[in-house]
Amino acid sequence: MIDNLAGAIAADSPIPVQDEFDPLQAHFQEGVAPDEIEQVYLLKRAQPMLQAFTALFHGAQDGVIVRLLVLRELAADPADSAFSRADINQKFAYLIPESLETVLGRLRGHGLLAWDNPAAVYRITPLARNVLAALDTLLALARPEQDEAEMGFLLSQVAGAQAVGGVTVEQLKHLLGRLVELTEEFRDAIASGSEFRLRTSQAKWHMACDWVEKGSVILRAITSDERADSATHRAAQAIGRAQSQLLNMQGMFSRALNQIERQRVHLGQSGLSTTDVKRWLLAHEDLASLAEGAIDRPVVPLFVTPAEMIDVAETELLLERAAYTGPTSLPSGQDAPLTVNDNPAMQVELDDWLKRLSDFANLGNFPEFSEAGPRSVPIQDSLLPANFAVASYRASLLPLLGDAAEASLQGATAELARLPVRFTSEDEMVQLDDPHVAAMSRASLSLDLGLDFNLELGQDPNSEEDAHE
Numbered sequence: 100m101i102d103n104l105a106g107a108i109a110a111d112s113p114i115p116v117q118d119e120f121d122p123l124q125a126h127f128q129e130g131v132a133p134d135e136i137e138q139v140y141l142l143k144r145a146q147p148m149l150q151a152f153t154a155l156f157h158g159a160q161d162g163v164i165v166r167l168l169v170l171r172e173l174a175a176d177p178a179d180s181a182f183s184r185a186d187i188n189q190k191f192a193y194l195i196p197e198s199l200e201t202v203l204g205r206l207r208g209h210g211l212l213a214w215d216n217p218a219a220v221y222r223i224t225p226l227a228r229n230v231l232a233a234l235d236t237l238l239a240l241a242r243p244e245q246d247e248a249e250m251g252f253l254l255s256q257v258a259g260a261q262a263v264g265g266v267t268v269e270q271l272k273h274l275l276g277r278l279v280e281l282t283e284e285f286r287d288a289i290a291s292g293s294e295f296r297l298r299t300s301q302a303k304w305h306m307a308c309d310w311v312e313k314g315s316v317i318l319r320a321i322t323s324d325e326r327a328d329s330a331t332h333r334a335a336q337a338i339g340r341a342q343s344q345l346l347n348m349q350g351m352f353s354r355a356l357n358q359i360e361r362q363r364v365h366l367g368q369s370g371l372s373t374t375d376v377k378r379w380l381l382a383h384e385d386l387a388s389l390a391e392g393a394i395d396r397p398v399v400p401l402f403v404t405p406a407e408m409i410d411v412a413e414t415e416l417l418l419e420r421a422a423y424t425g426p427t428s429l430p431s432g433q434d435a436p437l438t439v440n441d442n443p444a445m446q447v448e449l450d451d452w453l454k455r456l457s458d459f460a461n462l463g464n465f466p467e468f469s470e471a472g473p474r475s476v477p478i479q480d481s482l483l484p485a486n487f488a489v490a491s492y493r494a495s496l497l498p499l500l501g502d503a504a505e506a507s508l509q510g511a512t513a514e515l516a517r518l519p520v521r522f523t524s525e526d527e528m529v530q531l532d533d534p535h536v537a538a539m540s541r542a543s544l545s546l547d548l549g550l551d552f553n554l555e556l557g558q559d560p561n562s563e564e565d566a567h568e
Contacts, residue, residue, distance in 0.1 A: 147210065151230050154209030165194070167234070169202045170211060174223050174231050181220035250277055250310040258317050266321060271334035274314070278341035281307055282348070289351050294359045294374055295381075301352045304345070311342045318342075449511050452493050455481070456500075456518050459544065475545035478524075479531055487535045494539070497522045501547070521547040 123133045133139045142149065155166050172190060173182060182190075191199050203221070206212040211227040214220075237252050253274045260266035281303075288300035321327055321335045364373045380386065403411075459481070478497075482490045496515060499505050505516035524542035531538055 147226060148230070150209055151211055151226055154205055154211060155230070165198060166202050166205065169194075169199070170206060170223075170227060171231060173212075173221070174228060181215065181218065181222050183220050187221065250274070250281075250307060250314075253277055254310055254314050254317070257314070261317055261320055261324075266327075266331065268330045268334050271321075271331065271338060275334060275338045275341055278338065278345060282341065282344055285345075285348050285352075289348075289355045292355070292359070294356070295377070297352065297355055297359070301356075304348060304352065307345060311345060314338070315342065446511075448489060448492060449496070449515075452496065453511055453515050456515065456520055456544075459520065459546075475543045477529075478522075478542035478544060479529065479533075479536075479539060481544050482539070483531070483533055483536065485535070490536055490539075497542075497544075500544075519547050521545050 121133065123139070127133055134143075155170070156163050169191065173187075179186075187203070188196075188199070203212065206227075207214055207221075210224055211230070213222045213224050215222055236255060253270075257266055257270050257274055260270055285300050285304055288296045291297075318335050318339055322332060327335075366372065366376070383389065459476075478494075482493050485493065496512070499512055499516045500518060500520050500522045502516045505513055507513070522542065522544060524540055527541050528538045529541045
């Protein structure tokens with residue numbers, strides 16, 4: 100009556116009833132409905148099965164083991180389908196009553212155990228048997244010592260589904276993913292170059308090939324089944340290609356192991372190799388125990404004062420001096436070898452360049468002009484003709500003209516600095532018709548008879564004045 104009254108009040112109320120909030124929406128972006136995603140829909144449809152697994156595996160590890168123990172013991176008796184509370188107490192007398200009561204309440208609350216009130220007995224539900232069957236298959240086929248490739252359970256699922264005509268694309272994709280993971284693992288082992296890792300991976304590869312042979316029969320049945328859709332056929336063909344890649348790795352393992360065998364290092368004439376030594380070391384769990392008895396006593400450090408260190412150093416020095424018996428006289432002298440000093444090419448070029456500038460200062464044959472002619476020439480007429488290297492070398496010597504510091508020295512460059520020639524440059528370029536030099540800065544060389552270097556050049560100042568007049 101209260102429920103009817105509440106419904107009537109809600110119907111007469113003008114306030115609209117809000118939609119029930121989905122807690123799953125808190126995990127998704129705004130504007131994205133969880134029900135629009137296919138996987139969410141499939142998982143929600145399997146909610147009873149997921150709740151059954153939650154009831155078994157939620158909580159601490161000890162609680163999970165006790166729940167599975169009780170449920171497996173009850174389902175393991177095929178003769179009795181119903182159990183009274185007295186039978187359950189007798190069967191699980193090794194459990195304390197509080198823990199047993201907690202487990203029974205949890206299993207019954209999640210639909211794994213059904214309570215038949217008229218008969219006052221517990222019954223195993225079909226959902227519980229399905230869950231236990233899946234767990235039993237997983238526990239039986241997922242033992243590392245029997246299936247290192249971890250393909251048995253996946254292949255058994257595909258085989259069982261194919262036998263009853265219900266193989267799914269998801270089951271095939273799980274098997275395909277495992278094959279791809281194994282292929283990448285074996286490739287990494289081959290690339291590592293480690294003999295122990297290669298041999299471990301090769302043993303795992305042989306076990307995977309055994310499963311591949313069993314899976315080939317199932318794949319042929321799937322591909323020949325006319326009832327299978329196109330997605331199932333594509334997944335089966337992809338598994339076939341992955342199996343072919345896995346089988347083709349035998350040659351890669353053999354080549355890698357042969358390469359290691361050729362590079363194996365043997366210890367003298369003992370016949371032992373580094374691989375044997377490493378295998379022997381790996382057989383010992385505690386490597387530090389191998390040093391027991393090898394050292395008679397621990398190492399004792401010695402601490403000395405600076406005075407003692409000086410005494411020891413002085414003694415060692417005197418011993419070395421007394422023990423030295425080598426020759427004490429100087430070695431006899433030897434004549435130095437005779438060499439011919441050829442002038443380098445640049446020295447010859449410097450002498451030629453100095454001669455040309457000296458002729459210009461003496462109004463000689465370079466450049467040739469009359470007494471009324473100009474006393475300056477463009478720089479390109481002085482530097483050229485010559486190749487680029489020679490022209491650059493000549494240009495680098497021009498700033499020395501008129502340098503008083505350089506003129507006070509000795510040598511060819513000092514003679515160049517004492518010439519009565521002035522070098523003048525401008526900030527612009529002149530295009531040239533020359534095969535080696537395309538352009539150079541605008542500059543000129545001019546006579547400067549006011550310099551005091553005429554006497555050093557062997558010239559007569561009076562004759563030079565007459566020439567100017």
